[in-house]
Amino acid sequence: SGQTWTPVNTGLLNPWIRSLLSTGTTNYTGTDGGGIYASAFDSPFWESINSGLNNSRITSLEHNWNTVFAGTRGGGVLLSSDNGNNWVLCTPGIGSPFITSLKCIGNLIFTGTQGMGIFRSPDNGQTWYAANNGLNNPYITFFASDDTILYAGTMDGIYYTDDLGNTWIYYSKGPTETNISALLVSALKIFMGSPETGIYASIDGGATWNQRNNGLTSLKIISLAKSGNNILASTQTGLFISNNDALVWTPVN
Numbered sequence: 001s002g003q004t005w006t007p008v009n010t011g012l013l014n015p016w017i018r019s020l021l022s023t024g025t026t027n028y029t030g031t032d033g034g035g036i037y038a039s040a041f042d043s044p045f046w047e048s049i050n051s052g053l054n055n056s057r058i059t060s061l062e063h064n065w066n067t068v069f070a071g072t073r074g075g076g077v078l079l080s081s082d083n084g085n086n087w088v089l090c091t092p093g094i095g096s097p098f099i100t101s102l103k104c105i106g107n108l109i110f111t112g113t114q115g116m117g118i119f120r121s122p123d124n125g126q127t128w129y130a131a132n133n134g135l136n137n138p139y140i141t142f143f144a145s146d147d148t149i150l151y152a153g154t155m156d157g158i159y160y161t162d163d164l165g166n167t168w169i170y171y172s173k174g175p176t177e178t179n180i181s182a183l184l185v186s187a188l189k190i191f192m193g194s195p196e197t198g199i200y201a202s203i204d205g206g207a208t209w210n211q212r213n214n215g216l217t218s219l220k221i222i223s224l225a226k227s228g229n230n231i232l233a234s235t236q237t238g239l240f241i242s243n244n245d246a247l248v249w250t251p252v253n
Helices: none
Strands: 017-022 026-031 036-040 058-064 067-072 077-080 099-105 108-113 118-121 140-146 149-154 157-161 169-172 182-186 189-194 198-202 221-227 230-235 238-242
Touching: 026 058, 058 099, 067 099, 099 140, 108 140, 140 182, 149 182, 182 221, 182 230, 189 221, 198 221
Parallel strands: 017 058
Antiparallel strands: 017 026, 026 036, 058 067, 067 077, 099 108, 108 118, 140 149, 149 157, 157 169, 182 189, 189 198, 221 230, 230 238
């Protein structure tokens, strides 16, 4: 549940972790500048798996069945169908090589970009199509999902789609600080991380927001995750946990 942590860094030569993915049998780590590492499930040993990778700045990882996808900062989207041993560029139709987020909903893969909005693939990354109907801001910062509803954080606030990306609906402007670096959605509760002013929470579906930084030693939020009844926040100064909807944060480093 995140209360205690054990180092598992053997073989991991780059500490700048930007994305984590577990497929059930293999764990993947995406780093900023060091590419991708893989580890057998429950193993503390990591191995670099960058064959065919055209860009070592990994921003996001996702998987759909036996295919692993990697979003990069400047190199587009790559996929691997052999557990990361080889990577192949799969960006026909994506209008920008700067990928910020990847998310799988059903059999569709969604990718968020900097400046060109959202694209989706119905054929496991072979072709991509723009999916921006209703989206007023093309700068996508993060995806979050709640069952079949997909949320997109933008420089203009939060949008959502309940029809697999056919239309996007403006959900909430968020607080006055709308530069979103992380998003976590659970029913009507929304938790938003900012790269400058910490964490905000809304318990009424985005109508009102409150800043919730009690206990944090850094207001630069990198990611948010849920583990049981706990919320985990990754920041510039380490990892924090909250068991009361972000009212109080405790370091777990």
